[in-house]
Amino acid sequence: MDLKIEHVDDLCTGAAFLGAGGGGDPYIGGLMVKMELQAGRRIQILDPDTVPDDWLVVPTFMMGAPTVLLEKIPSGEEAIRALRSVEGHLGRTANATLPVEVGGINSTIPLFVAARLGIPVIDADGQGRAFPELQMETFAINGVRGTPLGMSDEKGDVAIILTEDNHRMEKIARAVTTRFGGTAYVANYPMSGEQVKRASVKHTLTLARKIGGIINGARAQRRDPFESLIEFLVTTSYSTAKAIYSGKIVDVDRSTSGGFTLGYVTIRADGGGLDDCKIVFQNENLTAKSGSRVLAIVPDIITVMDSETALPITNETLRYGQRVVVMAVEVPAIMKTPDALKQFGPSAFGLTDEYVPMSG
Amino acid sequence: MDLKIEHVDDLCTGAAFLGAGGGGDPYIGGLMVKMELQAGRRIQILDPDTVPDDWLVVPTFMMGAPTVLLEKIPSGEEAIRALRSVEGHLGRTANATLPVEVGGINSTIPLFVAARLGIPVIDADGQGRAFPELQMETFAINGVRGTPLGMSDEKGDVAIILTEDNHRMEKIARAVTTRFGGTAYVANYPMSGEQVKRASVKHTLTLARKIGGIINGARAQRRDPFESLIEFLVTTSYSTAKAIYSGKIVDVDRSTSGGFTLGYVTIRADGGGLDDCKIVFQNENLTAKSGSRVLAIVPDIITVMDSETALPITNETLRYGQRVVVMAVEVPAIMKTPDALKQFGPSAFGLTDEYVPMSG
Numbered sequence: 001m002d003l004k005i006e007h008v009d010d011l012c013t014g015a016a017f018l019g020a021g022g023g024g025d026p027y028i029g030g031l032m033v034k035m036e037l038q039a040g041r042r043i044q045i046l047d048p049d050t051v052p053d054d055w056l057v058v059p060t061f062m063m064g065a066p067t068v069l070l071e072k073i074p075s076g077e078e079a080i081r082a083l084r085s086v087e088g089h090l091g092r093t094a095n096a097t098l099p100v101e102v103g104g105i106n107s108t109i110p111l112f113v114a115a116r117l118g119i120p121v122i123d124a125d126g127q128g129r130a131f132p133e134l135q136m137e138t139f140a141i142n143g144v145r146g147t148p149l150g151m152s153d154e155k156g157d158v159a160i161i162l163t164e165d166n167h168r169m170e171k172i173a174r175a176v177t178t179r180f181g182g183t184a185y186v187a188n189y190p191m192s193g194e195q196v197k198r199a200s201v202k203h204t205l206t207l208a209r210k211i212g213g214i215i216n217g218a219r220a221q222r223r224d225p226f227e228s229l230i231e232f233l234v235t236t237s238y239s240t241a242k243a244i245y246s247g248k249i250v251d252v253d254r255s256t257s258g259g260f261t262l263g264y265v266t267i268r269a270d271g272g273g274l275d276d277c278k279i280v281f282q283n284e285n286l287t288a289k290s291g292s293r294v295l296a297i298v299p300d301i302i303t304v305m306d307s308e309t310a311l312p313i314t315n316e317t318l319r320y321g322q323r324v325v326v327m328a329v330e331v332p333a334i335m336k337t338p339d340a341l342k343q344f345g346p347s348a349f350g351l352t353d354e355y356v357p358m359s360g
Numbered sequence: 361m362d363l364k365i366e367h368v369d370d371l372c373t374g375a376a377f378l379g380a381g382g383g384g385d386p387y388i389g390g391l392m393v394k395m396e397l398q399a400g401r402r403i404q405i406l407d408p409d410t411v412p413d414d415w416l417v418v419p420t421f422m423m424g425a426p427t428v429l430l431e432k433i434p435s436g437e438e439a440i441r442a443l444r445s446v447e448g449h450l451g452r453t454a455n456a457t458l459p460v461e462v463g464g465i466n467s468t469i470p471l472f473v474a475a476r477l478g479i480p481v482i483d484a485d486g487q488g489r490a491f492p493e494l495q496m497e498t499f500a501i502n503g504v505r506g507t508p509l510g511m512s513d514e515k516g517d518v519a520i521i522l523t524e525d526n527h528r529m530e531k532i533a534r535a536v537t538t539r540f541g542g543t544a545y546v547a548n549y550p551m552s553g554e555q556v557k558r559a560s561v562k563h564t565l566t567l568a569r570k571i572g573g574i575i576n577g578a579r580a581q582r583r584d585p586f587e588s589l590i591e592f593l594v595t596t597s598y599s600t601a602k603a604i605y606s607g608k609i610v611d612v613d614r615s616t617s618g619g620f621t622l623g624y625v626t627i628r629a630d631g632g633g634l635d636d637c638k639i640v641f642q643n644e645n646l647t648a649k650s651g652s653r654v655l656a657i658v659p660d661i662i663t664v665m666d667s668e669t670a671l672p673i674t675n676e677t678l679r680y681g682q683r684v685v686v687m688a689v690e691v692p693a694i695m696k697t698p699d700a701l702k703q704f705g706p707s708a709f710g711l712t713d714e715y716v717p718m719s720g
Contacts, residue, residue, distance in 0.1 A: 085522075088449075157528055159536075160520035162445075168517055168539070175535040176519075179528070 003043040003111060003121075008034050013215050014208030015107035016312040017327075020301045022261070022284035023104015023130030024062070025314055028069060032076060033108050036115035043111050044120040046096060048202045051122060055095035055193035058086055059126065060113045061106040063134070063151075063173065064183035065256075069105070078152045078185035079113050085150030085158050086187045098122035098196070100137060100189065102204040103130025103284075103301075104314075109185070121205070126189065127344075128201035128238075128335050129301050132260060132283040134173060135166035136344040138334050139189040142199035149173060149188035153180035201332055207236060215310045225310035226325055237332035240359040244288060244295040245269065245277040245326040246307060252318045265304065265318050267326065277326060279304065281315050286349050288326055296328035297351070299335050299344050300358050303327050330358035363403040363471060363481075368394050373575050374568030375467035376672040377687075380661045382621070382643035383464015383490030384422070385674055388429060392436060393468050396475035403471050404480040406456060408562045411482060415455035415553035418446055419486065420473045421466040423494070423511075423533065424543035425616075429465070438512045438545035439473050445510030445518050446547045458482035458556070460497060460549065462564040463490025463644075463661075464674075469545070481565070486549065487704075488561035488598075488695050489661050492620060492643040494533060495526035496704040498694050499549040502559030509533060509548035513540035561694055567596060575670045585670035586685055597692035600719040604648060604655040605629065605637040605686040606667060612678045625664065625678050627686065637686060639664065641675050646709050648686055656688035657711070659695050659704050660718050663687050690718035 003011075012026040019026075037043065051057065060079045062069070087093050097110040097117075102125040114121040126137035140146060146166040151173060152158045159176045163169050169188070177184040191199065214232055218225035226243050233241040247269040254263035260282050267277040275291035285302035288295040296302045304313045307323040334340065336357065342348065345355045363371075372386040379386075397403065411417065420439045422429065447453050457470040457477075462485040474481040486497035500506060506526040511533060512518045519536045523529050529548070537544040551559065574592055578585035586603050593601040607629040614623035620642050627637040635651030645662035648655040656662045664673045667683040694700065696717065702708065705715045 089520075155528070156524065157532065158520075158522040159532060160449075160518075160522075162518040162520075164516065168515070172517065172519060172536055172539045175539045176532055179532045179535045 001045050003037070003045055005034055005037040007209050008037070010212030010216055011107060011205065011209045013212030013311065014210065015102060015104055016314065017211050017215065017303050018208055018301060019103035019130040019312065019314065020284040020303055021281055021315040022132065023101060023106065024069065026105045026108050028073065029105045029108025029112065033111045033115070036112060041115040043115045045123050045205055046120040048122050048124040048196050048200055051096065051193035051196050053192060053194040056090070056092050056190060057096045057098060057122060057193060057196050058083055058094040058187050058190045059100045060097050060110045060185070060187045061100045062109050062183060063186050064177045069183055072154060072181065072183055074185065075154060076112050076116060078154055079109050079187070080116060081152035081156070081158060082150040082185045083113060083187040085152065085160050086148050086190055089148040089150070089160055090190060094119060096120045096122050098200070099125040099205070101125055101127040101130045102208050103127065106130070107205065107208055122196055122200070123205045124196060124200035124202045125204045126200060128204055128331050129299070130284050131344050134170040134188065136348070137189065138201055138340065139191065139199045140166050141337070141339045141343050144189050144191045144195050144199050146188050148190065149186060151176060151184045151186040153184055201334055207238070218310060226327065229327065233329055238329050240330040240357070242328055242358055243325050244328045245290065246324065247277065249318060249320055249322045249324060250276070252320060254315065254318070261315055263315070267324060279326065282349060283315070286351060287353060288328065294353055294356060296358060297346055297353055297355055298349060299331050299340070299355070301329040301331065328358050361405050363397070363405055365394055365397045367569050370572030370576055371467060371565065371569045373572030373671065374570065375462060375464055376674060377571050377575065377663050378568055378661060379463035379490040379644070379672065379674065380663055381641050381645040381675040382492065383461060383466065384429065386465045386468050388433065389465045389468025389472065393471045393475070396472060401475040403475045405483050405565055406480040408482050408484040408556050408560055411456065411553035411556050413552060413554040416450070416452050416550060417456045417458060417482060417553060417556050418443055418454040418547050418550045419460045420457050420470045420545070420547050421460045422469055422543060423546050424537045429543055432514060432541065432543055434545065435514060436472050436476060438514055439469050439547070440476060441512035441516070441518060442510040442545045443473060443547040445512065445520050446508050446550055449508040449510070449520055450550060454479060456480045456482050458560070459485040459565070461485055461487035461490045462568050463487065466490070467565065467568055482556055482560070483565045484556060484560035484562045485564045486560060488564055488691050489659070490644050491704050494530040494548065496708070497549065498561055498700065499551065499559045500526050501697070501699045501703055504549050504551045504555050504559050506548050508550065509546060511536060511544045511546040513544055561692055567598070578670060586687065589687065593689060598689050600690040600717070602688055602718060603685050604688045605650065606684065607637065609678060609680055609682045609684060610636070612680060614675065614678070621675055623675070627684060639686065642709060643675070645675070646711060647713060648688065654713055654716065656718060657706055657713055657715055658709060659691050659700070659715070661689040661691065688718050
């Protein structure tokens with residue numbers, strides 16, 4: 001299937017929803033993709049189950065501070081240079097690219113790369129949402145090596161990293177990103193078509209587009225977007241979605257530390273009677289609690305949405321007085337295995353609460 | 361000429377002298393080289409003027425905190441892996457290696473690499489002493505590209521850096537070194553034999569060995585090592601050497617910041633009458649002043665030596681009460697050009713004093 005220009009806004013809205021409060025605003029990435037389509041370039045979205053086993057598939061993405069992105073608009077060549085450096089190291093050209101995370105801006109980077117290079121994008125990703133660190137990937141959990149990792153910046157500088165350890169890959173690449181000026185464009189986890197089938201969260205670009213379509217189309221169709229979302233998600237691999245809380249934001253605490261946005265938001269229910277809901281985040285929302293009761297917890301997706309428009313609110317733009325609905329979505333089976341929970345479950349973020357999926 | 365095991369201690373002493381207070385203690389590097397020679401391996405030292413123009417020559421060295429080196433003894437494979445990663449990127453095998461700096465431990469790393477790989481070491485380097493940063497190289501000043509740079513650590517991790525800008529090469533590699541745990545082994549400035557002849561400070565390994573021989577042999581020969589050194593250096597491209605001050609250390613201020621050892625040492629002349637001598641350092645000694653009078657200034661070499669043994673004292677081991685002689689040595693012509701002074705003269709270290717060579 002080809003991505004059409006009228007799909008881009010829906011894809012971006014859905015990507016913001018799957019970003020769980022983080023992942024970076026997909027707005028700029030969406031603009032870059034639209035410009036490619038307007039210039040007549042094609043973006044083919046390929047079903048992961050149809051990818052030839054012997055293909056070389058290399059994910060492309062942006063890492064660093066999304067706030068810096070706004071001051072340092074990419075030319076697009078950065079991500080292509082990163083991909084080329086991995087290809088150069090492997091001595092082989094990539095047959096396709098895909099996102100490492102479908103949540104936030106990184107849903108759009110591979111679309112741009114694909115348009116420029118004339119290769120397809122696989123309809124799948126390695127997080128099924130957004131997570132803050134490079135080792136938090138279903139690719140890693142299912143045996144794909146993280147490196148060679150190639151990264152580049154707007155000045156044309158390149159770094160190639162080789163390590164057996166994905167945590168060290170994260171730390172080294174993060175240090176280089178800082179020296180690159182706060183953002184970098186990266187290609188890593190080069191994999192075969194066979195590995196794509198086994199190690200990815202499938203059909204997530206389509207999922208993002210459909211989620212966005214429901215949110216953006218609700219007003220015209222006079223439907224309740226929250227109900228529509230829940231009805232839709234039950235038919236997908238994400239299965240269970242709930243509106244877990246609604247009310248008014250009464251407190252936001254947010255700081256930047258170690259390259260992450262850390263903090264919490266407190267929401268007070270209308271009419272009272274319920275304990276306040278407190279959502280704690282490290283870039284992405286990690287837990288939603290009402291008093292001591294856990295309403296939802298990572299890796300399940302917790303997203304704060306405008307109660308009128310149902311548009312997702314990223315953590316950078318939370319503010320006092322916003323009326324919101326909090327939705328939580330259970331993640332697909334590949335993201336709830338013991339190995340997956342070790343990589344991006346509660347303990348990976350230093351939380352002591354156990355993972356209890358939305359379905360209970 | 362082949363390096364003999366009985367030359368190694370002299371080479372290390374001379375390298376410490378040329379280290380100008382920094383460069384790291386060559387002791388561990390010397391041990392590694394001796395073990396290679398004892399194992400029957402050969403280290404051929406090649407005159408730079410005899411290197412074929414079309415050879416690929418790649419310097420190898422260690423970067424980071426010499427203090428960490430003592431806790432994280434290298435296996436030697438680190439530097440070889442760094443060299444191999446540059447070779448892999450260029451698609452060509454190195455014909456020889458050489459030091460980036462003859463001062464301190466980095467005089468010894470290429471000797472070890474050469475022994476293991478069975479390639480010669482060129483009798484030349486890119487600093488003619490020691491300097492703290494990667495762009496401070498006669499290679500750079502004379503048009504050799506700094507990258508591809510390859511670096512590795514004891515865990516086997518590798519980073520390859522590509523940039524047109526040697527200052528950015530320094531900053532990125534420094535950040536990776538920190539993530540590697542404080543030390544890294546590096547290969548960069550890959551160059552042709554023709555470039556070696558044009559861009560290096562020549563015959564500096566031999567120089568180091570001879571300087572060390574004079575210091576280590578003085579007692580047995582009942583000669584004054586300081587006078588012997590001055591007499592010897594006047595016959596070399598370093599030409600002018602002087603004992604600029606002698607006395608007792610009365611104050612040492614030393615701190616570690618941004619990966620550098622910063623501080624000063626104050627020396628009081630015996631008998632009084634002279635203003636104290638204050639030597640300021642950033643890893644290496646930068647200026648020696650008596651009152652407001654500049655006795656010596658970078659890039660000339662300022663080395664504090666034990667007044668009894670004439671052994672060089674590195675800045676990590678300076679302490680109150682030591683009786684010392686301060687020697688200063690004028691650097692060769694290739695290190696005093698306007699371009700060279702821009703790269704590693706007083707202003708490169710933020711000093712406002714002008715460079716005045718030892719010969720006045």
